[in-house]
Amino acid sequence: MSTITASLGTDRVRWLRPTLTVLVAAAVAVGAPFYFAPFQVFQLTMVLVYAVALSGLNLLTGFGGQISLGHGAFFAAGAYTAAVMLDRYDTSHLATLPAAAAGCFLLGLGFGVPALRLRGLYLALVTLSFAVFLPPLLKRLEPVTGGSMGLTVNKMQPPAWSGLAEDQWMYFVVLAVTAVALLLARNLLRSRVGRALLAVRDNESAAEVMGVRLSLHKTLAFAWSAMFAGVAGCLYTWVIGFVSPDSFSFVLSITLLAGLVVGGLGSLYGPLLGAAFVMYVPSVSQDVSEAAPGVVFGLLIITVMFVAPTGLAGLPGRVLGAVARRPPRTTAALDRMPEAESAPDAEPESQALSGPSETHTPADPAVVDAEPVGAPPRTEKE
């Protein structure tokens, strides 16, 4: 079969390129805080924080096909877990991380159960109203959460041996957590869980027939996703040192979804690009006008959905594909997106297309690896 020979031929390239990319990225990431000014280092730190939240949302929306307009609420839950622990119980910073992760995992599990019965837009409705409801609830729980004044907690101090400034130390801590989180997300997607998730997204009935337990995996997807958002919230508290209900309005949830869509749904490094967007678009365009970030974001989301459903992360592949003038091949990444199946009755066609084209896009090997769903080998007419 042509696909097998193709993948064997590019095997070395496939192994070499990601390794090089990772090494270069690691070198840049480690060097950055020594090069930039403290404020810029802070901004980079926040990009990493958002990247964790977005990779969680990506698990749910990009790979699981479920829509959440309430991830800001899980983010807030994580942030408040950390803040309350630091404020009231004087725990160490590191102790708040597992607590926030576990708490949000359970919260997500609780939300995952109604999510089973709610598909598509209903899930979006419920999560949105949860995100709207949370800030007033936080204000009400004043004895614990400090009400609308919020809580101010100590930032993490660099240990003396490191010789680093506060912002640099913070950056490295967040970088480490982010790296672990992104690795976890990647491995999760390559595991049974990830394959089941993709199968459920692409065709629920088929996945169920294959033996994927829908209820388990959809609930778990929500739980994992909430956990990532919670971890990001916890990091947020570490970095900012202040939480207030108004920082977590439903606008945050919508911004997270917007960032993910622009960065690239269903791509492993889409969350990083999206996080950079969430961080920098407001701070750059805020100079123009208070409303400018929204205008840019809104237009970008619609444009991305129209012309590049794979977002920024998928853009190089699409452009290269277009240059190579192999129009059917360029849709490889796209086929993995739910959007690609433009009409329900066009489904068999697009799935047939995705078969041979996968191996020709080594740009995102992890996703390619995650693809086999335990499906029987496709019979190809080529």
Place this chain on the structure above:
Amino acid sequence: MSAVTDLLQQVVEGLGSGAVYASLALALVLIHRFTGIVNFAQGELAMLSTYVAWQLVASGMPYWLALPATLAVSFAGGMLLERIVIRPVQGAPELTVVIVTVGLFIFVNALAGLIWSFTVKDFPQPFPDGGLDVSGVRMDWSTLGIIGVVAVVMGLLYLLFQHTSIGLVMRAVACNPASARLSGIRVGWVLMLGWGLAATVGAVSGVLVAPVLFLEPNMMGGVLIYAFAAATLGGFDSPVGAVVGGLFVGVAETLTGAYVDVIGADLKVGVPLVIILAVLLVRPQGLFGRAAVERA
């Protein structure tokens, strides 16, 4: 004031706000019936229409002239929006459509802020001050006016759908677009018409609520959640359900705010969340909706 009159008073106020939720829910339901889309930007479109009305009034146009002008602009805007933004994703998976309407939400919200700034504006109240006093229960003219306007909108929509040829065509499209197209109906135009109508009905809700909430770009954010609850409760494909649901949600919100101390005024926004969850778990098609039958 006795407990009963107090209760009745709360119910009347609930009906007043419920009528506003009902009209926005009606707009949501109209679009959902025609295109199967839940428009997350509906509230923001209503807010934009309200700004148009405000601009017209501020530039010296009398209120009762500015209103029809606003409705006409909204109608045209809704039609354009369907053609430009929604048609390209028609038939795409729900995820895509929801994201596009969310994008529209962000865009319209920011656009209003860009043009008119985020400062709160006074919106003229069309109804006179004062009101009726029926055995101790006070009914403001504004409350009665809102309920009356929504009733009129309901009646007009009923007449349009049940007693005109356009209405018949629209119902045909909502029922089965493919068959409608085969029998010579231009489905694209009807869809545009549906969005235009929805935008107009939404504009009515915006204009009605603006004097109470004061006009600002985030005005409709809260109202939208209540309208979602109303549409979910009534069933997303039932206009009657939207109105009944809206009134119910309004009364439920006011009563819990007034009588359940734990909830109070600040946590009232939890009411729609509870209603949406309860309806979806117990009777997902809503009170008046038809259950979707799925062929695997």
